[in-house]
Amino acid sequence: MADGYLDRLNDAQRAAVTHGVAQGTAPPAAPLLVIAGAGSGKTNTLAHRVAHLIVNGADPRRILLMTFSRRASAEMARRVERICAQVLGDRAGALAGALGWTGTFHGIGARIIRAHAEQIGMDPAFSIHDREDSADLMNLVRHELGFSRTESRFPTKGTCLAIYSRVVNAEQPLADVLLKHYPWCAGWQEQLKTLFGTYVAAKQAQNVLDYDDLLLVWAQMMGDPILAAEIGGTWDHVLVDEYQDTNRLQATILLGMKPDGAGLTVVGDDAQSIYAFRAATVRNILDFPSAFPTPATVLTLERNYRSSQPILAAANAVIEQASERFTKNLWTNRASDALPRLVCVKDDSDQARYIVERVLEDREQGTMLKQQAVLFRAAHHSGSLEVELTRRNIPFVKFGGLKFLDSAHVKDVLAMLRFAENPRDRVAGFRVMQLLPAVGPTSARRVLDAMQDAPDPIAALMQVRAPARAGEGWAGFVDMMHGLRNRSAGWPSEIGLIRHWYEPHLERLHEDATTRLSDLRQLEQIAGGYPSRERFLTDLTLDPPAATSDQAGVPLLDEDYLILSTIHSAKGQEWRSVFVLNTVDGCIPSDLGTGETEEIDEERRLLYVAMTRAKDSLDLIVPQRFHIHGQHGMGDRHVYAARTRFIDPAMLSLFETRAWPIVTPEDAKRQDAAKQVRIDMAARLRDMWG
Numbered sequence: 001m002a003d004g005y006l007d008r009l010n011d012a013q014r015a016a017v018t019h020g021v022a023q024g025t026a027p028p029a030a031p032l033l034v035i036a037g038a039g040s041g042k043t044n045t046l047a048h049r050v051a052h053l054i055v056n057g058a059d060p061r062r063i064l065l066m067t068f069s070r071r072a073s074a075e076m077a078r079r080v081e082r083i084c085a086q087v088l089g090d091r092a093g094a095l096a097g098a099l100g101w102t103g104t105f106h107g108i109g110a111r112i113i114r115a116h117a118e119q120i121g122m123d124p125a126f127s128i129h130d131r132e133d134s135a136d137l138m139n140l141v142r143h144e145l146g147f148s149r150t151e152s153r154f155p156t157k158g159t160c161l162a163i164y165s166r167v168v169n170a171e172q173p174l175a176d177v178l179l180k181h182y183p184w185c186a187g188w189q190e191q192l193k194t195l196f197g198t199y200v201a202a203k204q205a206q207n208v209l210d211y212d213d214l215l216l217v218w219a220q221m222m223g224d225p226i227l228a229a230e231i232g233g234t235w236d237h238v239l240v241d242e243y244q245d246t247n248r249l250q251a252t253i254l255l256g257m258k259p260d261g262a263g264l265t266v267v268g269d270d271a272q273s274i275y276a277f278r279a280a281t282v283r284n285i286l287d288f289p290s291a292f293p294t295p296a297t298v299l300t301l302e303r304n305y306r307s308s309q310p311i312l313a314a315a316n317a318v319i320e321q322a323s324e325r326f327t328k329n330l331w332t333n334r335a336s337d338a339l340p341r342l343v344c345v346k347d348d349s350d351q352a353r354y355i356v357e358r359v360l361e362d363r364e365q366g367t368m369l370k371q372q373a374v375l376f377r378a379a380h381h382s383g384s385l386e387v388e389l390t391r392r393n394i395p396f397v398k399f400g401g402l403k404f405l406d407s408a409h410v411k412d413v414l415a416m417l418r419f420a421e422n423p424r425d426r427v428a429g430f431r432v433m434q435l436l437p438a439v440g441p442t443s444a445r446r447v448l449d450a451m452q453d454a455p456d457p458i459a460a461l462m463q464v465r466a467p468a469r470a471g472e473g474w475a476g477f478v479d480m481m482h483g484l485r486n487r488s489a490g491w492p493s494e495i496g497l498i499r500h501w502y503e504p505h506l507e508r509l510h511e512d513a514t515t516r517l518s519d520l521r522q523l524e525q526i527a528g529g530y531p532s533r534e535r536f537l538t539d540l541t542l543d544p545p546a547a548t549s550d551q552a553g554v555p556l557l558d559e560d561y562l563i564l565s566t567i568h569s570a571k572g573q574e575w576r577s578v579f580v581l582n583t584v585d586g587c588i589p590s591d592l593g594t595g596e597t598e599e600i601d602e603e604r605r606l607l608y609v610a611m612t613r614a615k616d617s618l619d620l621i622v623p624q625r626f627h628i629h630g631q632h633g634m635g636d637r638h639v640y641a642a643r644t645r646f647i648d649p650a651m652l653s654l655f656e657t658r659a660w661p662i663v664t665p666e667d668a669k670r671q672d673a674a675k676q677v678r679i680d681m682a683a684r685l686r687d688m689w690g
């Protein structure tokens with residue numbers, strides 16, 4: 001057998017890949033933790049490990065591979081197949097597509113819950129609510145309980161959902177979560193408890209699960225020894241990527257499935273843990289080695305293949321100040337003279353101009369736009385830059401922040417599909433019915449009530465009295481729902497059916513109907529890639545496509561465009577040049593009221609993640625003043641900012657510090673001359689009449 005693929009790995013990578021594999025067999029081995037520093041080939045190593053297991057006889061159908069995003073799992077599956085094909089040649093054909101258990105925790109959770117629904121008294125046809133739907137349902141319940149009418153302000157729907165989600169994901173009592181993370185809501189503990197109880201009952205009545213349920217139900221199943229053994233026994237090998245960004249519930253699931261750790265591999269980098277706001281805990285990775293009867297093997301990947309030495313040195317200096325971490329000394333042999341730059345600019349507009357100038361310069365020198373990225377802490381930080389790029393005709397794609405699927409018209413069509421899939425889903429029904437003119441919340445509620453308890457909700461919809469003044473539109477709507485429910489048009493043509501019905505409403509509701517219609521055509525195209533309505537809805541709800549671009553539409557894939565991304569969405573990626581916006585206190589770290597060590601450390605890791613995306617060139621930009629977000633219209637409030645506290649004066653020698661624009665002697669002379677001008681304006685104006 002050709003083992004050549006192992007030669008491409010370094011010693012530590014090879015040890016991780018071959019752990020527990022011996023003499024052509026790959027039995028479930030002792031648990032393995034791979035601590036992989038930034039750019040140390042984590043993805044590569046994990047893909048090789050899966051391939052190596054398969055090549056040595058592991059059954060690909062009995063391998064579970066969980067990644068942070070669907071994109072990452074698709075990429076991983078492709079790599080595994082490629083390596084297997086190299087090694088096995090013709091014999092690899094039989095393996096194509098056999099690696100069936102790859103996906104995110106939430107996606108795999110949905111599959112497992114559907115498959116075992118009957119054993120846990122659930123209806124397998126449940127629909128899944130995304131965060132916004134969940135907040136809407138929380139709001140409905142909040143109104144029904146009368147909490148929105150309380151004298152002092154009850155927490156908003158978003159805060160309620162965030163509290164609920166943290167209690168579930170962090171496996172912590174409500175009182176503790178309130179005390180630690182939401183002290184200003186602590187007075188509402190009893191009401192919140194009632195609210196959450198009613199919210200859960202509403203989800204059950206409507207047969208919907210929210211994101212958190214996908215983990216919660218799975219974790220609860222793992223509490224039953226028979227189910228845990230049955231489900232855990234589905235796989236010989238369970239591999240988890242980005243383990244630093246999992247939460248308590250995910251660790252409970254994993255340990256429930258494999259209590260002795262046999263066959264378990266987790267890979268992660270504690271220095272890159274950036275999802276604590278979603279209750280991820282770096283403790284999972286720190287505690288993993290001692291979680292089993294036999295301690296896990298720990299291997300560390302310390303060689304960085306991505307960044308030049310000066311960039312790595314600066315990033316290492318930033319992370320060295322974190323309070324708790326596995327010790328790693330990342331090194332590289334990619335020598336370079338170019339230090340990362342700290343660039344001082346006057347304000348947001350100069351920041352944008354500097355970047356455009358540099359991006360164009362780099363392109364002149366052969367770095368395509370696609371190999372350059374601008375990263376920022378919060379999606380709204382890129383506003384000025386987007387304006388400048390549009391003005392200068394530089395195409396870009398933005399990741400993070402508002403998504404294609406968040407736009408109202410796309411949500412309308414998806415709600416229609418969801419309502420057809422599960423007619424008890426009140427949030428979807430509520431949205432869809434109110435698209436009709438003259439149907440308001442009261443009539444929508446009446447219709448939904450009639451459907452709620454009927455054995456066949458669509459039959460009930462067809463019989464219910466039409467809302468007053470809904471006119472002919474109502475009959476058209478009912479017909480369409482009936483057709484969708486019977487699947488008469490077939491998948492994915494039914495999206496066309498909906499579009500046809502929706503078009504007149506779209507034109508009535510939105511001025512820019514034409515642009516929106518093209519989005520819907522795009523949605524139809526995306527839908528064509530999914531085998532069924534149910535799979536389409538599940539996958540899209542769990543992991544929506546991330547890119548949005550300016551109004552010109554997403555550039556074609558073979559075109560060249562600049563990448564704009566939040567740091568969170570830049571995880572796992574790399575570019576030749578990276579620019580980081582607003583490297584100032586107040587942005588990184590973001591304005592944190594409490595400034596607790598844990599939160600500050602997470603912000604430090606964010607900067608570290610941003611810096612370690614760069615291969616050859618890194619610019620951290622420090623505007624001296626920046627606009628305050630959340631002002632009305634074109635508000636001009638700004639604050640004076642200081643360089644981020646994560647780069648202290650002792651580290652400055654690792655950077656090239658420069659100011660921009662560069663002031664030439666002539667400019668300076670002109671500015672000085674301007675300062676000398678003294679006019680007695682009052683006298684001059686008086687003299688006009690003298």
Ligand SMILES: Nc1ncnc2c1ncn2[C@@H]1O[C@H](COP(=O)(O)OP(=O)(O)OP(=O)(O)O)[C@@H](O)[C@H]1O
Pocket residue numbers: 008009010013036037038039040041042043044045269272304305306571572573574612
């Ligand atoms: N053994 C190797 N020899 C040469 N190059 C390698 C090797 N392993 C990885 N690389 C290269 O190193 C770079 C980083 O790899 P990869 O993206 O897998 O890192 P990572 O550990 O997932 O990074 P991060 O955690 O920072 O996102 C890639 O360009 C990859 O091709």
